[in-house]
Amino acid sequence: MTTTAIDVRGLRKSYGAKLVLDDVDLAVSAGTVTALLGPNGAGKTTTVHILSTLLRPDGGTAAVNGCDVVRDPDGVRAVIGLTGQFSAVDKLLTGEENLLLMARLRHLGAKRSKTRVAELLEQFDLVEAARKPLATYSGGMQRRLDLAMTLVATPSVIFLDEPTTGLDPRSRHTMWDIVRGLVADGTTVLLTTQNLAEADELADRIAVLDGGRIVAEGTPDELKRLVPGGHIRLRFADAAALDAASRVLDESARDDAGLALTVPSHGGVRALRTALDRLDAAALEVDDLSIHTPDLDDVFFALTGRLDAKGTES
Structure with missing residues (x-):
C-alpha cells in the first residue's frame, strides 16, 4: 500500500x-x-x-x-x-x-x-x-x-x-x-x-x-503524450519506393528531398507495428526509421506558454 x-x-x-x-x-x-x-x-x-x-x-x-x-x-x-x-x-x-x-x-x-x-x-x-x-x-x-x-x-x-x-x-x-x-x-x-x-x-x-x-x-511519459507532434520517420531507398509507401500510408507527410515519410504517432509500439505491417503487406522495404516523441521542453512550452531558463524565482 x-x-x-x-x-x-x-x-x-x-x-x-x-x-x-x-x-x-x-x-x-x-x-x-x-x-x-x-x-x-x-x-x-x-x-x-x-x-x-x-x-x-x-x-x-x-x-x-x-x-x-x-x-x-x-x-x-x-x-x-x-x-x-x-x-x-x-x-x-x-x-x-x-x-x-x-x-x-x-x-x-x-x-x-x-x-x-x-x-x-x-x-x-x-x-x-x-x-x-x-x-x-x-x-x-x-x-x-x-x-x-x-x-x-x-x-x-x-x-x-x-x-x-x-x-x-x-x-x-x-x-x-x-x-x-x-x-x-x-x-x-x-x-x-x-x-x-x-x-x-x-x-x-x-x-x-x-x-x-x-x-x-x-509521469514524464504521460505529460509528453499530452503534446502533439510525435511521429515516425520512415526513409526509403529511392523515389519509387517513396511514392508507393506514400499511397499505402496516406496519412503521412512527404519529404521528397530526404526520401522520407512522416507518420503521426504518439510514440507507442502499436502505431509503429501498424505502419510496418501495412508496408510489409505491400512488399515495401524501409531503409531506415526513427521515432520522435515530444520532450519536456515541448510540454513546458505547451502548458505554460513560455520558457524562462535563467534567473531565480521571486
Missing part, C-alpha cells in the same frame, strides 16, 4: 494583491521523486517554503508525513531536510566543521555526531577535502556538502529547491546519482527545477505549476 508523504489541498498564498498560489493540490508518495516545474514566479519556491514551515499559507492545508505545517510545525521540521537554491555552507569553516555544526544543532550528541559526519563525508566523496577551507571547494563540492548537511539527521522527506543550478555537467550528474541513492533507500524527494533534463532523469511524477495553479500532473 502506497503512503502519501506530502499531502497538499487547496493551498493558497498571496503577497499583498499578488496571488502566488491559487488552490494548489499535490500528493507525493513516500519513497518517490516528484518534480515541480514552472517558469519564474510560478510559485515553486513559495510551495517549498510553506511545506518546510518557513511560510504560513493563507488557505488550504498541507501535511508532511501526517504532520500539519500550521498546527504541528515542529513535527514537520523533525522529519524534513531542505536544500535551497543557494548553498547554505559557512565558508569560514571546513567541510567537516560545517557538518559537525549541523550535527550539534540537531542535538545528535558528541559520539553520534562524529560517526554521522564520517558517514556523510564518505558518502559524498568529501573525505580528502574534509579539513580543507571551503575556499578550496569547487561549486559542485559545496553543493554536495550542502546536501550532506541537510541529511545529518537522516530526514525522511527532502525538499531540493533548484539543487544543481550553476553546476557543470559532471557535478550535476553526481548530484543526480546521490538523489537516486537516497530514494532507493526510501527517502521522499520534492524537487523544484527549471532543468527539464533533470526532471526527466529523476522524477517519478511531475507537476507543472503556472500562474499559481497546477496545470498538469503525471
